[in-house]
Amino acid sequence: MEDSFDVGARLRQLRQEKQLSQRELAKRAGVTNSTISLIELNNVSPSVSSLKKILDALPVSISAFFAGDEPNHPSPFYRAAELTEIGDGHLSWRLVAARRPDRRMSVLHERYPPGADTGEEMLEHDGEEGGVIITGEIEITVNGETGLLGPGDAYYFDSRLPHRFRNLGDQECVIVSANTPPTFSDGGEQLHH
Structure with a gap:
């Protein structure tokens, strides 16, 4: 661990x-x-x-940075303490199987505290992403369309479309998401969402 x-x-x-x-x-x-x-x-x-x-x-790439050295036969199971934090200290994005070689998707356990915002500059990067809201609410804007999602609600979109995530509520929002490809490469300064 x-x-x-x-x-x-x-x-x-x-x-x-x-x-x-x-x-x-x-x-x-x-x-x-x-x-x-x-x-x-x-x-x-x-x-x-x-x-x-x-x-x-x-x-x-971000994936290669966090990859480090994974055993030849990685376990299929990951305890909570084994997830790799790749967030910025305010938003928490914990990556599953960060060190797994040849990983073809990213699975994230995301936490957005009240007031968290990915920024006014909309994010765009290759791939697709989707997720399910576990607790709290999140406002997601994708290509000019905005939705407010709560527990059990989900999203899925082409990541090349401009997008933004904001927690306008007074409680933390928790999301489990996946995106592909796992490189987080967007040619810009930010990654994922």
């Missing part, structure tokens, strides 16, 4: 494999040298969009 994923050590390992200095990686990613240094020392937890910018500069 893992307590938490060591983002700093993994970033350092990948940067050194690519034979890049902190300064060179920072320049390519459009962030400050100190940002790379603080992340590698685990003194700061990068937002999802910052991590995506840095990984795009390597280039390494």
Whole structure:
């Protein structure tokens, strides 16, 4: 069982494999040298969009970043403590089977605290995504159409359509979702939703 994923050590390992200095990686990613240094020392937890910018500069997908080393015969079962947190510290996105080689979809346990918003800039990326709301309510906008979903309600759409998720309620919203392909690559600064 893992307590938490060591983002700093993994970033350092990948940067050194690519034979890049902190300064060179920072320049390519459009962030400050100190940002790379603080992340590698685990003194700061990068937002999802910052991590995506840095990984795009390597280039390494989010999936490959979190993949690390999985045993040859991974177990089909994952305990709650074994899910890998890939959220930004405010939104929680816990990825199932992050280290499974050749994973062809992403399954996420998502938590949106009251007031959480993926941002005014609509998200767009390759693939499809769907999910079921477990608790709370979430407002989802897809290609200009907005719906308010509650427990048991679900969604499914082409991720290339501009989309946004907002929790306008006063209780946490929990969603179990899946998306494919699992690369989280959108060519932009943010990933998934």
